[in-house]
Amino acid sequence: MSVDERTGDAQRDYPRFPQPTVHDHHGSTWTHDWHEVAGRLLTHLDDDTTDSLPDMLTVPVADYLDPVRWEREVDVLFRNTPIVAALSAHVPDPGSYRSIEIAGIPVLTVRQADGGVKAFINACRHRGALVVENGCGQARRFTCPYHAWSYNNEGALVGISGRHKVGDVDTSTHGLTELPCEERSGLVFAVLRPDAPLDLDSWLGGYDAALDALGLANMELLDERELIGPNWKIAFDGYVDGYHLDILHKDTLGTDTMGNVMTWDAWGPHQRVAFARHITHELRDIPESEWKPAKHVGFVHTVFPHVSVAGNGGRGAMVSQLMPGPTSDRSRTMQTHVIAKDATDEEREATIKRADFLEWVVNEEDYKTGLGIQSALASGANTEFTFGRNEPGNQTFHRWVDDLLANTAVAPPRTSHNESGEH
Numbered sequence: 001m002s003v004d005e006r007t008g009d010a011q012r013d014y015p016r017f018p019q020p021t022v023h024d025h026h027g028s029t030w031t032h033d034w035h036e037v038a039g040r041l042l043t044h045l046d047d048d049t050t051d052s053l054p055d056m057l058t059v060p061v062a063d064y065l066d067p068v069r070w071e072r073e074v075d076v077l078f079r080n081t082p083i084v085a086a087l088s089a090h091v092p093d094p095g096s097y098r099s100i101e102i103a104g105i106p107v108l109t110v111r112q113a114d115g116g117v118k119a120f121i122n123a124c125r126h127r128g129a130l131v132v133e134n135g136c137g138q139a140r141r142f143t144c145p146y147h148a149w150s151y152n153n154e155g156a157l158v159g160i161s162g163r164h165k166v167g168d169v170d171t172s173t174h175g176l177t178e179l180p181c182e183e184r185s186g187l188v189f190a191v192l193r194p195d196a197p198l199d200l201d202s203w204l205g206g207y208d209a210a211l212d213a214l215g216l217a218n219m220e221l222l223d224e225r226e227l228i229g230p231n232w233k234i235a236f237d238g239y240v241d242g243y244h245l246d247i248l249h250k251d252t253l254g255t256d257t258m259g260n261v262m263t264w265d266a267w268g269p270h271q272r273v274a275f276a277r278h279i280t281h282e283l284r285d286i287p288e289s290e291w292k293p294a295k296h297v298g299f300v301h302t303v304f305p306h307v308s309v310a311g312n313g314g315r316g317a318m319v320s321q322l323m324p325g326p327t328s329d330r331s332r333t334m335q336t337h338v339i340a341k342d343a344t345d346e347e348r349e350a351t352i353k354r355a356d357f358l359e360w361v362v363n364e365e366d367y368k369t370g371l372g373i374q375s376a377l378a379s380g381a382n383t384e385f386t387f388g389r390n391e392p393g394n395q396t397f398h399r400w401v402d403d404l405l406a407n408t409a410v411a412p413p414r415t416s417h418n419e420s421g422e423h
């Protein structure tokens with residue numbers, strides 16, 4: 001920015017980037033637009049505005065509280081639409097695996113010898129024990145701890161202990177139950193129902209190109225923590241909320257990130273929000289050709305319904321994977337930190353410190369607040385919550401939850417097992 005010598009008024013040496021009229025890019029071909037995002041944030045700073053929607057939205061408190069609705073959310077959004085079972089970084093080499101419970105289904109993701117990836121229900125085909133404990137590791141075979149039936153990386157049943165006393169088990173029909181699964185952009189997507197279709201192209205609608213910009217596919221696992229939070233939607237609300245950043249997080253994230261100044265773009269239910277940082281002001285004094293959005297913008301990419309990636313396409317990222325808890329009033333979050341494969345020891349140490357910091361922030365600020373909201377939900381203080389025009393990410397999230405609940409036909413629970421996937 002320069003100053004007009006005659007009038008003393010500030011003059012802009014950079015163009016204005018108005019809020020676009022179209023925010024949903026589902027199905028369109030994405031071209032890298034981080035420069036434009038930086039410009040939109042700068043224009044908002046100049047104008048004291050933020051990306052916003054024409055109207056406010058109210059959401060009934062019952063939508064957070066009703067256990068019957070919660071069951072349906074878990075069924076429709078977590079068990080019948082694609083979820084993220086693992087990061088590619090969890091399963092780098094043939095035989096490496098990640099085991100985690102998502103929405104009541106134990107999922108085992110395994111890297112194959114050919115470089116592909118498969119996902120299975122982590123339940124033994126003898127009498128259902130968890131074959132692999134939750135966590136990550138490397139194995140040539142998975143041997144059930146109960147009676148030592150064993151499975152290879154492809155899920156085939158390859159060993160039955162004391163077999164001559166057991167009887168005639170058809171190993172060809174007793175492999176681990178496979179789930180539809182596909183890897184994109186450093187994430188392994190799966191559907192938690194064996195016979196469900198998985199059409200990632202239409203589910204992501206080109207969002208994978210935006211996710212690619214984060215570079216997750218080329219990072220490795222550094223650290224992981226599990227946090228307990230409130231109802232999954234209360235927790236999710238925090239990840240797309242730019243309004244609270246300099247208030248709830250005044251002394252932590254707010255020292256770097258500004259509140260109530262954000263951009264918002266969507267690919268169907270998936271959203272990329274970007275927050276202005278104090279350093280964003282510097283863009284005025286840098287030639288536009290030298291803007292570095294990765295430094296001047298704080299990006300959060302969410303993958304509906306349960307993943308949020310905090311990262312700017314640099315040397316690392318924090319991937320938060322949100323899972324419904326055993327009951328409607330709780331959720332679990334895996335905070336996974338990935339880092340460039342050639343990161344130095346110093347970079348790794350700094351990232352672990354950052355991981356400690358972010359775990360504290362989410363536990364003591366976001367989820368503490370969320371658990372407070374949870375504790376008063378049934379009090380009658382509110383019959384509905386209000387989302388402002390300045391909370392477009394939250395509005396979009398709740399609209400999509402409602403939409404998918406209304407429009408997704410859910411198959412009845414499976415009553416029998418059939419390897420062909422037919423009932």
Ligand code: FES
Binds near residue numbers: 124144148149
């Ligand atoms: S339940 Fe796995 S071997 Fe028996």
Ligand SMILES: [Fe+2]
Binds near residue numbers: 366
């Ligand atoms: Fe927060």
